Amino acid sequence: MKKKMIQGLVLALAVSSSAMAAEGRLLATGGATSVEGSAGGGLVPWAVISGYTEDDEIGGTVAVTRAQVDDYRLDVTAASFSFRNRLEVSVASQILNLENLGTELRQQTFGLKYRVAGDLIYGDLPQISAGVQYKRNTRYDLPEAVGSQRDSDWDAYLAASRVWLAGPFNRTWLANVTVRATRANQFGLLGYGGDLNDSRELQVEAAAGMFLNRGLAVGLEYRQKPDNLGFAEEEDAMSAFVAWFPSKNVSLVGAYVDLGSIAGANNQTGYYLSLQASF
Template identity: 50%
Template sequence: MNRPTGCVCWLGLLLLSASLVHAQSGRLVATGGASMIEGGSGGGIVPWSTIAGYSSEGEWGGAAFLTRVDSGDYRLDSRGLAVGWGNRLELSLTDQRFELPTLASALSLPTDRFRQRILGAKLRLYGDLIYDDWPQISLGVQHKTQRDFLVPSLVGARDDSDIDVYLAASRLWLGGVAGRNLLTNLTLRSTRANQTGLLGFGGDRKHSRSLVAEASVALLLDRHWAVGAEYRQKPDNLGFAGEDDWRDVFVAWFPNKTISVVAAWADLGSIASLDGQEAWYVSIQLSR
């Protein structure tokens, strides 16, 4: 499938999901989160304990998204769907396309893009985002398959697929800062992924799993606008190029429960031997 046709098909899925997934919920706007680059509910680079969509007990909800991250040297297009049931269970499917024209030209690589598919599941184990004294806690898994493994294998990656497991704790503090709502999130992840799996899993430097921490904070300026920041630790498995932690600052717009738009600036550090990768990030989500 060529890129224009693929984009049209995914936009069609976005519109279809918004019209077919049914959930009449009294949940607050933005409590379904945005869509992270690996799919499922969260911030841009960090999963939250929230469940995609606005479903309440006994209801179905969901979300679909398109995201682009562009540093000039690299570009990531991520698109996916997530379905939530009863504000309890989330299932997601995400396709990613990672383009590296600068590196491919400089090193005469046999390909200038990598693809990855991610199947995700998340279960809310305990608590409520707003109304409990303790944070809402969810357990998530992401099965990742790197679909263009030749180059990652040549630079030391050991496997073309693996599973990330994470535990996320989130809390929305009503009137937490100067009368404005504040969301905080902490995630612990067990992973072997190189650059989230886009460069395979495990490596010549380290093959075993790493336990890494991720965090998000978002201040809701009013019912429709939020600003925040995120931080994500990364493993460092490959000898040919170090892998740095990621961080971003973002602004999010939630005009209603159907659509949200997130724009961000991200500091991605060194990626595949190219240092100082700073990128802009835009994501559009439709949800019910």
């Protein structure tokens, strides 16, 4: 699957911007691809709809991502389709390599996001989108052994995003707040629910960024996570990112990530790198 995704990236990069991307929406307004496949930042789905489709257009994105921390490596391949800048359909495949245990976890995520109100840049309301993600483990032995209650589940979220073209320091700024109902352990890679808690809880996720120029942004993301498993404490995740948008066809995001404690291994920090192509 990863080979096919990389081939898709190469194909998209080979096609000119005028043929592949809508001209109406501003650069970077489709965001990047999160680790779960939805448009946004690396950790958090934003209210933005992927790609650059206008009200009468259909488009899509493909992305490959790697996050490497002290004891674990996460590889993600993802794709999304956007319809009329209103609806986004996404899919992602995640592989978490447990380098200290010599095994791996696998998960698939299927997402829907719908823009319900507002606009990213104009008008009184920020862009507001509602989303749902259905996730399922395809290797469940380890999550079940540590107390997970189920191998599949769904998350629901509401996100609000806003861009200010002439913000402080005469720069363009972006802010996003997402509220998610979830019982996922480590994004769902360790299953759903546990011996401490088996109910969905509301978790807050947020992002803020500043554009240094038209195609280069820096920012921060924060993601609150539930703590359901008694065998190991789960901590919130955060990142400091740099996002480069050389054209509407391609973006590259690099970040320092702090995922806290994962499955008993403390202080899991490292890097995140994601390459995305839009058409």
